[in-house]
Amino acid sequence: xxxxxxxxxxxxxxxxxxxxxxxxxxxxxxxxxxxxxxxxxxxxxxxxxxxxxxxxxxxxxxxxxxxxxxxxxxxxxxxxxxxxxxxxxxxxxxxxxxxxxxxxxxxxxxxxxxxxxxxxxxxxxxxxxxxxxxxxxxxxxxxxxxxxxxxxxxxxxxxxxxxxxxxxxxxxxxxxxxxxxxxxxxxxxxxxxxxxxxxxxxxxxxxxxxxxxxxxxxxxxxxxxxxxxxxxxxxxxxxxxxxxxxxxxxxxxxxxxxxxxxxxxxxxxxxxxxxxxxxxxxxxxxxxxxxxxxxxxxxxxxxxxxxx
Amino acid sequence: xxxxxxxxxxxxxxxxxxxxxxxxxxxxxxxxxxxxxxxxxxxxxxxxxxxxxxxxxxxxxxxxxxxxxxxxxxxxxxxxxxxxxxxxxxxxxxxxxxxxxxxxxxxxxxxxxxxxxxxxxxxxxxxxxxxxxxxxxxxxxxxxxxxxxxxxxxxxxxxxxxxxxxxxxxxxxxxxxxxxxxxxxxxxxxxxxxxxxxxxxxxxxxxxxxxxxxxxxxxxxxxxxxxxxxxxxxxxxxxxxxxxxxxxxx
Numbered sequence: 373x374x375x376x377x378x379x380x381x382x383x384x385x386x387x388x389x390x391x392x393x394x395x396x397x398x399x400x401x402x403x404x405x406x407x408x409x410x411x412x413x414x415x416x417x418x419x420x421x422x423x424x425x426x427x428x429x430x431x432x433x434x435x436x437x438x439x440x441x442x443x444x445x446x447x448x449x450x451x452x453x454x455x456x457x458x459x460x461x462x463x464x465x466x467x468x469x470x471x472x473x474x475x476x477x478x479x480x481x482x483x484x485x486x487x488x489x490x491x492x493x494x495x496x497x498x499x500x501x502x503x504x505x506x507x508x509x510x511x512x513x514x515x516x517x518x519x520x521x522x523x524x525x526x527x528x529x530x531x532x533x534x535x536x537x538x539x540x541x542x543x544x545x546x547x548x549x550x551x552x553x554x555x556x557x558x559x560x561x562x563x564x565x566x567x568x569x570x571x572x573x574x575x576x577x578x579x580x581x582x583x584x585x586x587x588x589x590x591x592x593x594x595x596x597x598x599x600x601x602x603x604x605x606x607x608x609x610x611x612x613x614x615x616x617x618x619x620x621x622x623x624x625x626x627x628x629x630x631x632x633x634x635x636x637x638x639x640x641x642x643x644x645x646x647x648x649x650x651x652x653x654x655x656x657x658x659x660x661x662x663x664x665x666x667x668x669x670x671x672x673x674x675x676x677x678x679x680x
Numbered sequence: 681x682x683x684x685x686x687x688x689x690x691x692x693x694x695x696x697x698x699x700x701x702x703x704x705x706x707x708x709x710x711x712x713x714x715x716x717x718x719x720x721x722x723x724x725x726x727x728x729x730x731x732x733x734x735x736x737x738x739x740x741x742x743x744x745x746x747x748x749x750x751x752x753x754x755x756x757x758x759x760x761x762x763x764x765x766x767x768x769x770x771x772x773x774x775x776x777x778x779x780x781x782x783x784x785x786x787x788x789x790x791x792x793x794x795x796x797x798x799x800x801x802x803x804x805x806x807x808x809x810x811x812x813x814x815x816x817x818x819x820x821x822x823x824x825x826x827x828x829x830x831x832x833x834x835x836x837x838x839x840x841x842x843x844x845x846x847x848x849x850x851x852x853x854x855x856x857x858x859x860x861x862x863x864x865x866x867x868x869x870x871x872x873x874x875x876x877x878x879x880x881x882x883x884x885x886x887x888x889x890x891x892x893x894x895x896x897x898x899x900x901x902x903x904x905x906x907x908x909x910x911x912x913x914x915x916x917x918x919x920x921x922x923x924x925x926x927x928x929x930x
Binding site: 386420423424425426427444445446448449451453455457459460461462463464468472473474475476477478479480518 | 682683685686687689690693694697698760763764765767768769770771772773774775925929930
């Protein structure tokens with residue numbers, strides 16, 4: 373399989389802040405790849421380095437084999453980026469915006485493809501509307517359209533669904549999944565972990581500029597397999613001392629990560645013996661959020677080798 | 681060169697869509713200057729043997745063209761930086777040279793458009809001669825290019841609108857107003873004549889005016905040498921800035 377994006381020991385400093393501390397990743401052609409991490413983990417910096425908006429202090433990035441610095445023309449033609457910020461040029465209509473963006477990539481008479489993108493993103497009715505008059509969700513869709521005018525084989529979406537309503541989010545994902553099926557490589561950063569779980573075949577988790585987990589979504593979920601038990605005690609009674617160490621508390625709800633269902637009975641027995649009454653109880657399967665929290669809490673210890 | 685052409689088209693479309701403000705307003709301002717100064721001075725002053733109103737017209741044309749060339753590139757860049765839409769021109773495969781040429785060419789075009797507007801409207805009051813039009817064209821194009829490039833430097837350097845306004849009010853305005861638009865520097869005291877000779881805008885205006893009347897404070901060849909050198913220096917500085925990615929690519 374060909375490599376769509378290769379990131380090799382990339383470092384980026386902003387003054388004394390080390391935003392990327394030697395990130396290495398390889399993304400194969402046709403992958404739907406997730407880039408996750410808390411705010412400030414370096415996701416957007418990494419994307420900026422890939423897009424040429426930021427210049428790394430060390431390391432090398434290539435897109436389909438083309439170096440993003442020395443062969444920037446080829447590399448940028450192969451890349452479409454949907455930026456995180458909701459930006460637009462207030463002087464132009466939607467169609468003008470897309471025609472101009474096509475021209476920047478050396479493409480003239482691109483109206484057939486522009487019409488197709490507009491139809492897929494449900495923007496046809498707004499084609500001649502000024503950018504200023506669009507709602508936030510529509511501006512977001514135009515950003516997606518702008519990233520696609522030159523039919524890039526690699527598409528990067530940086531938090532594309534932030535502030536977008538549910539219906540539009542579904543429509544957007546269907547479109548992006550179709551692009552992925554058609555062979556486009558998709559790289560996604562998102563705060564909605566259920567989206568990453570549903571869409572991404574492989575995920576890298578970043579923390580403080582380092583890759584702290586990199587695996588298929590399935591393996592990551594398997595690594596933290598098990599259930600989560602959440603319960604509330606009547607009258608917000610305190611949890612018995614013996615259970616405190618294995619639980620986390622948030623707004624009166626105690627959460628236990630279980631290795632298996634067999635652990636439930638002893639736990640309930642302990643509560644019964646302590647005279648606690650349970651007000652509410654829920655049992656859930658591990659999801660990507662649990663994996664994410666598990667990785668983030670476990671990562672970043674000195675001397676720990678990040679799993680590759 | 682499609683990238684360059686599209687960027688130039690975008691830059692021209694941008695100012696054209698708000699032409700009331702970017703072309704109409706400066707033409708009106710220049711017209712007001714002409715009406716006031718010619719009313720006060722027409723019967724009292726002749727410069728190089730030319731009646732004052734006619735003498736003033738080329739100066740006003742050039743001053744308006746220069747100020748608007750600067751305003752075009754600087755305001756476009758700062759606006760797209762502040763709103764974040766600059767990313768749309770940074771993501772595509774456009775070289776820094778294409779970037780430079782497109783912004784400077786758009787600035788020259790806006791300068792020419794404003795200058796032509798001022799010339800046509802002020803000709804209601806007096807018709808200046810145009811004895812050597814090629815000199816006038818060369819100076820207005822080179823002057824617009826210098827100001828367009830300076831506008832790029834200011835637009836890239838400034839992080840906020842008030843920083844850009846500072847650049848405009850404390851550097852561009854004094855340089856253009858005190859450049860012999862309203863007078864011949866021979867009418868100044870010796871000290872200020874010498875100071876004026878350090879102002880490159882003086883040579884732009886003086887050379888431009890030579891195109892109209894065939895007379896000037898310094899020979900047009902000298903002015904051309906100064907203006908061409910200024911253009912090369914400012915362009916080199918702008919290109920170095922763009923190539924380094926200063927404040928555009930972190």
